[in-house]
Amino acid sequence: MTATGRPPSIPFSALPDHLQLPDVLIPLEWRRSSRARRLSIRLSRSSDSVIITLPATTPAEAGLKLLRTHTGWVEKQLQRRPAPVRLVDGGYVPLDGQPHRIRHVPQSRGGAWLAGEELHVSGDATFLARRVGDFLHELGKERLRIRLMQQVTRTDLRPTHIAVRDTTSRWGSCSATGRIMLSWRLVMAPLAVQDYVILHELCHLRHHNHGTAFWKEVERVCPGYRTAEEWLSQHGSALMRAG
Known part of the structure; x- marks a missing residue:
């Protein structure tokens, strides 16, 4: 006990790194944020870990209490989230939303390439997932740049620079x-x-926030944005966790 009669505070470094559920052990990520106004708990987009964020001055005990009171919620969310896209021989990877079967062709050369509705991958099976990932990365750079420029022409909203990267925390951003x-x-x-995410970021060129004026602009250039947001809510984590 401390001089006040209260138990000593838990050091942030002593918080547990896993949550034991009935059938699985879930990794925990504890974060402090000077910008956070309240405690929050969410699933990671890129893995099955749980992220608990605490404001700078909030004691670690409060985060632990939040986790304990939301264990059932965590379990339900994990059960509801879609399985990740698996980059394996015989598996399917979506391109522009259309499924393409991954086919290992070890006797061929050329890395990875599209053949109709299949994605062929040559070389040793050990490197199949990496080759598919590299191929998708390059394909994304090519197709998304073209898609973005089409929307730039349509809206006359012109960014200063365009980059396509391997990020798993967000679909897009505008500096x-x-x-x-x-x-x-x-x-x-x-x-x-794809168009919705691109237009969302282009609209930030006029409104660098998520205020009323911003969403009015989004609705003007992308009337079906709510349907796209719902799709990302339901299926986005499967793409973010592809591997």
Whole structure:
């Protein structure tokens, strides 16, 4: 006990790194944020870990209490989330929302390439997932840049720079200087969803926030954006966890 009669505070470093559920052990990620106004708990987009974020001055005990009171919620969310896209021989990977079967052709050369509705991959099976991932990354750079420029022409909203990267925390971003970044994983989503994310970021060139004026602009240039957001809510984690 401390001098006040209260138990000593738990050091942040002593918080548990796993949550034991009935059938599985779930990794935990504890974060402090000077910008967070309240405690929050969510599933990671890129893995099956749980992220608990605490404001800078919130004691670690509060985060632990939040986790304990939301264990049932965590379990339900994990059960509801879709299985990740598996980059394995015989598996299916979506491109523009359309499934393409991954076919290992070890006797061939050329890395990975599209053949109709199949994605062929040569070489040793050990490197299949990496080759598929590299191929999708490059395909995303090519297709998403073209898609973005089409929307730039249509809306006359012009970024200062375009980048397509391997990110798993967000689908896109727009900096204060007008630099737009997209995740290559977006190439797996349906075209309407790709367009929504692109237009969402382009609208930030006029409104660098998520206020009323911003969403009015989004609705003007992308009337079906709510349907696209719902698709990402239901299926996005499967693409973010592809591997």
